[in-house]
Amino acid sequence: MTELLTSAQMRAIEAAAIASGQVTGLELMERAGRGVVEAIFAEWPELRAGSFRAVVLCGPGNNGGDGFVVARLLKEWGWEVEVFLYGDPERMPPDARVNYERWVGMGEVRDISAKDFSRDDFDRFWQADLVVDALFGIGLARPAPLLEPHNYVLHRLFNDSLWWVGKQDPAKIVAIDQPSGMCADSGRELRDANGEGPDEPYAAYLTVTFHRPKVGHFLEDGPRFCTKLKVVDIGLAGSKFEDCVTSHPLRNGTYLTRSPEADFEAMQRLRRAEGGHKYTHGHAFILSGPSGRGGAARLAARGALRVGAGLVTVGCPAEALVENAARLDAVMLRVVEDGAALDAVLEDGRIGVVCLGPGLGTGAREAGLVAAALGARGAERAASLVLDADALTILSREAGLFGALHGRCVLTPHGGEFARLFPDIAEKLAVPATKGPAYSKVDATREAAARAGCVVLFKGADTVIAAPDGRCAVNSAHYERAAPWLATAGSGDVLAGFIAGLMARGFSPFDAACTGAWLHVECAREFGPGLIAEDLPEMLPAVFRRLGV
């Protein structure tokens, strides 16, 4: 499983490795710089040949130290290298200082904050083949200063100006650890309290980070800043060291969701044992709204059926029966007028999960359904629940119902629904990020899950899933898993159905949310551009075949 680290966790890992005598800080810096150069050559093999020109922007900390290593290695490779420094060499941390001194023995260091850059300087800057951003890494604690040359990179004027100097190929911008300006913990850009900052943050072409990706590489704007992420091994995975970190208080891990292929238990659950019958695979009950509004529930039902629930029933008001019957075949139908009717339905112990919210409505009938589903009407048995869309609106209005949430529930809010359910948490996320580590979507979702006492899946291209006990995963639709066409009406309804279907099949709420979100993105990628929500469930057979389910 890919663990995503916060900056504090990364520091703890580095400190533990150094304290154990396994490695020195200087050696780690050398490996980091070497890893960056190897990543550059792997990305652009043509740069291995001949001599090219690089501009390396170094900052005052160890990120700058990595930059000095890169400058030295490129120069040894035969490149022409110009180095700019932001900061006072006298105040550099020791390892960065050593690499600064090594570079000074080989070439010049210019002060990046000097105000005397000439037009010629800038022309040379633009015409470099490679610009390395080693200004700030995980130590960025406040908004990055607006430095003249860096600012040009930040504003993307760099590329816009190419016509001006008549150069065809844009310089390749490589960020060490992270594009400077981004907070490694949140993926947010640090800005002044009044929101001042560059108009358009710059994006590197390649970001090279060390040991493990950081949470911010996958959240919010992080992927847009990083563009392409390469993780370099710097030899920190020694067993002794892992032992020491297991008990570290900061080890409250955040992981990327993973393919069921990499998750033995998920694979076992997805595979159907021979000889079972439909009830072996669970019964999912999807509640629908009135006629004319049933499409969302039908999408969820189709999703639950395709993901492998043995039976799926849509429960709707009597007046919507004809409409639903005309549109559903394998999915069964049952009239459910109100909360009392749902109580009666749930007495059938074979219904493993209820999904409610898509197209449900927000009136008294629907509030009664939410109450019944939550067992808040005094029923014997509280079902497992997926609460989406209108059910979330009802929960945000009725504190008594919110208080009835329990550990077998999954809430699947998008940003607007999240803000209605957890206004104070959303507010914290909305204030400009001025200090690192900034409050992140991971922090917000963990806090929401702890408050709700159930799993919360906070949607987006960076979907975050958290359980009340602190477990947390990010389902990223970025980098090689980008699927922007997933942002289409109704796709969230299908996701609710996938999760309900998986819960019916015996997945825990957290695992169902993680695997459901993972499959959702895979289905979108399987179909490609042009996708509409109806296509998503139809892609599951191909995805399952590929996985060997």
Ligand SMILES: NC(=O)C1=CN([C@@H]2O[C@H](COP(=O)(O)OP(=O)(O)OC[C@H]3O[C@@H](n4cnc5c(N)ncnc54)[C@H](OP(=O)(O)O)[C@@H]3O)[C@@H](O)[C@H]2O)[C@@H](O)CC1
């Ligand atoms: N951890 C590891 O395992 C490894 C880490 N490695 C590398 O080290 C990097 C982390 O280094 P780091 O901790 O020295 O922090 P870094 O990002 O260089 O910045 C700190 C400096 O910037 C300053 N500063 C901050 N914000 C500022 C602002 N807005 N405006 C102006 N100044 C600002 C801050 O000043 P201060 O806040 O102390 O006044 C301090 O001087 C990491 O990203 C990776 O590249 C690798 O070598 C391999 C192994």
Ligand SMILES: Nc1ncnc2c1ncn2[C@@H]1O[C@H](COP(=O)(O)OP(=O)(O)O)[C@@H](O)[C@H]1O
């Ligand atoms: N840019 C994006 N890339 C990938 N997935 C996205 C993106 N934007 C939204 N999504 C996903 O699309 C789905 C949209 O759900 P939702 O907002 O509830 O819409 P609807 O109510 O129309 O179904 C969510 O699963 C969300 O994570």
Ligand SMILES: [K+]
């Ligand atoms: K950087």
